[in-house]
Each structure stands twice: as structure tokens, then as C-alpha cells.
Amino acid sequence: MAFALKAAASTAGSASLAAAGPRRGAAPAAGRVSFRGAPAAAPVVAVRAAAAAAVAQDRRSISGTFAELREQGKTALVPFITAGDPDLATTAKALKILDACGSDVIELGVPYSDPLADGPVIQASATRALAKGTTFEDVISMVKEVIPELSCPVSLFTYYNPILKRGIPNFMTIVKEAGLRGLVVPDVPLEETDILRSEAAKNNLELVLLTTPTTPNERMEKIAQASEGFIYLVYLVLLDKAPDLKTKVSTVGVTGTRANVSGKVQSLLQDIKKVTEKPVAVGFGVSTAEHVKQIAGWGADGVIVGSAMVRLLGESASPEEGLKKLEELAKTLKAALE
Incomplete structure (x- = not known):
């Protein structure tokens, strides 16, 4: 994430569905919506639209989700997947699986041709999605159909160019209307x-x-003050595979899975929490149950897992196999946070 990190550092530049069972925050049943005032012959489409609107309104915000988890003394599981890899139909199923497995917030990445903030796994995922012809409009269309079935909030991870291309006000309206x-x-x-x-x-x-x-x-204080939902702590953990200390690398720059979590994450969390009461989620490089348990123990309000999940979906022999492995990982990570 070379550009983003440089910008942040510079002072000038800147997860089977049925088996999962009910979970906290399940989406309200559409039957709760009262249409007492609607005409008897109201078009079905109007009824469906009203029900979808009620569900969307009841779905909690990201900050509200973190607030509830903090009251319960829990840490949020925030998985990331790329839209369109291996295809959008699989992405839709993956979103439902991650939600059913207890994800608290889901990050959905829009495939982009120049993903500076992503490591090789997610870069390759974006390339595959784009090669399949996945467009922003396709992603939004899929999201509109799936989000009413989810109980957790979904956040969109996108680069700036797709926003500028559509105009910032228009882009925000599109994202809101999709239920994100x-x-x-x-x-x-x-x-x-x-x-x-x-x-x-x-x-x-x-x-x-x-x-x-x-x-x-x-600068961190200003970022903490301006950030909404939570503060995203970008820290790629220390590579610890080589016995020679000289070959160990603190990889701050792009996303990807890592071997062990550097203890510096703990001090970074403490530094941020000294200047804000907003929740802090650690991402980029987290991939195992041991990672999430350790980071949660250090006081993180959320743990973001991306490359490990993206690899399972995009590199498995079949979409079905990828979804099965995704479900197993999501359940394992969620259990580590209970």
C-alpha cells in the first residue's frame, strides 16, 4: 500500500449457512413491516421496496456495531473479499456465508486495475475479476440483491479513480442506494x-x-478525529520465517498474509487509544486464528482478514470448494474471538 502509506506518513503529501444458526444482529423479518395504510391492490413491487427499505434502516451502522461489541467486551471480525473473483455469483454466496458465520462487518473490494494498496494475492484477485468483465455497476447490482439478506453492515473498499469517474456526489448516492x-x-x-x-x-x-x-x-490524531466507523490501523506483521535476524522485514506498504504478528502492533494500538475513544481495527497481513486472538488480546476493537480469504475463493479448484474453505476459515476465526 505504498502510496496510501506514504500519504498517511507524510505531513505534506499526504468466512453451512444452516449450520451457523441464528446470530446476533440478524436482519429483521420483512413481516414486521406494517402496510396497514397501503391500498389493498398495492403493487407487489411497492411492498417489496418498502420491506427492503425497512430492513436497510434497521441494519446497524458500522460504528453502532463496534459500540455494541465493545459493550459486550468482544472484538469484531471484519473479513475482506474481492467482488467478482471467481465470479459475482460466488461473491454473493460468500457474503451470505461470511454473514452467517458471524462476521461483524464485511469489506467488499471493487476490482481495480492499479491496486496500489494491495499485495500480490489481492492484486491477482482483482486482475481475475476484471478479466471476467466485472464492472462497478455489476458489483452494485449484485450488492443491491444480497444486502437485504445480510445482518451485518457491508463497507466498500475502492480506489479513488472509480469515484472521480462517476462524480463524488453521484457515487455516494449509488453506494447508499445499494445498501452499503x-x-x-x-x-x-x-x-x-x-x-x-x-x-x-x-x-x-x-x-x-x-x-x-x-x-x-x-497527524494520527487528525486521522483519528476525522475517521468514521472505526480507525483502520494498517500494519503488516513481521516476517518471521528466516532464522537470520537480518533477513526479517517489517513489511509496511501493501496487503498480504504474514507469519507472525509483530509486538509493535500492541504499542501502536496503545498510542492511538491515547488520543481517541473510537474503535481501532488492525488489518493487512492477518490470516490465522492465532493472529486474531493475539491482536484482540492487545486491545484491538476489530481484526481485518483479507488475503487469506481472497486466496481461498480465487485459487481453489472450484467455486464450491472455495466457498467451503471460506466458511471453515470464517468459523475458525470467529471462534478465536469468542
């Missing part, structure tokens, strides 16, 4: 987020900002 609750735009520095935050707020969307190990304290 948040937005992560990794390649926009703090100084250039004013209009994004303003338009997001008008559409009840929470714009999540990122901070890194190299972000100066003063």
Missing part, C-alpha cells in the same frame, strides 16, 4: 478527504480512514 454502510478509499490522503467525508455524511455512509506505524502522532 461504509467506504474505504486507501489512496486518498487526509488532506483530500474533506469532500469525500462531506458527501458520505449526507448519504449516511461512514468513511473509514487509515493510519500506519510511520504516521506522526500529530
Whole structure:
């Protein structure tokens, strides 16, 4: 995530469905909606639209989800998957599986041709999705159908160019109408987020900002103050496979799975929590139950798992196999946080 990290550091530049059973935060049944005042011959489409609107309104915000989990003394599981890899039909099934397995917030990545913030696994995933012809409009169309069936909020992870291409106000309206609750735009520095935050707020969307190990304290405070939903702590954990200390690398820059979690994550969390009461989620490099358990023990409000899930979906022998493995991983990670 070279560009995003550079921007954050610089002061100038800136988861079977039935087996899962009911879970906290399940989406309200459409039957709760009262149509007492509607004409007897009201078109079916109007009834469905009203029901969908009621469900969307009842679905909690990202910040509300974190607040409830904090009251319960729990840490949020935030999985990330790429839309369209291996195909959008599989993505739709994956969203439902992740939700049923207890995900608290889901990040959905829009495939982009130049994903600077992503490591090789997610870059390859985006390339495959684009090769299949996946477009932003296709992603939004799929999301509109799936989100009413989910109980957890979904946040969109997208680069800035697709936003500019459609115009910021129009983009935010599209995202809101799709039922999405948040937005992560990794390649926009703090100084250039004013209009994004303003338009997001008008559409009840929470714009999540990122901070890194190299972000100066003063700048980190500003990011924490401006970020909504939660604060995204970008930290790629220390590679610990080589016995020679000289070959160990602190990989701050792009996403990807790592061997062990560096203890520095704990001190970074403490530094952020000194300046804000907003929830902090650690991402980029988290891939195992041991990772999430350790990070949760250090005080993180959320743990974001991306590359490990993306690899299962995109690199399995078949979509069915990928979904099965995704479900197994999501259940394992959720259990580690209970």
C-alpha cells in the first residue's frame, strides 16, 4: 500500500449457512413491516421496496456495531473479499456465508486495475475479476440483491479513480442506494478527504480512514478525529520465517498474509487509544486464528482478514470448494474471538 502509506506518513503529501444458526444482529423479518395504510391492490413491487427499505434502516451502522461489541467486551471480525473473483455469483454466496458465520462487518473490494494498496494475492484477485468483465455497476447490482439478506453492515473498499469517474456526489448516492454502510478509499490522503467525508455524511455512509506505524502522532490524531466507523490501523506483521535476524522485514506498504504478528502492533494500538475513544481495527497481513486472538488480546476493537480469504475463493479448484474453505476459515476465526 505504498502510496496510501506514504500519504498517511507524510505531513505534506499526504468466512453451512444452516449450520451457523441464528446470530446476533440478524436482519429483521420483512413481516414486521406494517402496510396497514397501503391500498389493498398495492403493487407487489411497492411492498417489496418498502420491506427492503425497512430492513436497510434497521441494519446497524458500522460504528453502532463496534459500540455494541465493545459493550459486550468482544472484538469484531471484519473479513475482506474481492467482488467478482471467481465470479459475482460466488461473491454473493460468500457474503451470505461470511454473514452467517458471524462476521461483524464485511469489506467488499471493487476490482481495480492499479491496486496500489494491495499485495500480490489481492492484486491477482482483482486482475481475475476484471478479466471476467466485472464492472462497478455489476458489483452494485449484485450488492443491491444480497444486502437485504445480510445482518451485518457491508463497507466498500475502492480506489479513488472509480469515484472521480462517476462524480463524488453521484457515487455516494449509488453506494447508499445499494445498501452499503461504509467506504474505504486507501489512496486518498487526509488532506483530500474533506469532500469525500462531506458527501458520505449526507448519504449516511461512514468513511473509514487509515493510519500506519510511520504516521506522526500529530497527524494520527487528525486521522483519528476525522475517521468514521472505526480507525483502520494498517500494519503488516513481521516476517518471521528466516532464522537470520537480518533477513526479517517489517513489511509496511501493501496487503498480504504474514507469519507472525509483530509486538509493535500492541504499542501502536496503545498510542492511538491515547488520543481517541473510537474503535481501532488492525488489518493487512492477518490470516490465522492465532493472529486474531493475539491482536484482540492487545486491545484491538476489530481484526481485518483479507488475503487469506481472497486466496481461498480465487485459487481453489472450484467455486464450491472455495466457498467451503471460506466458511471453515470464517468459523475458525470467529471462534478465536469468542
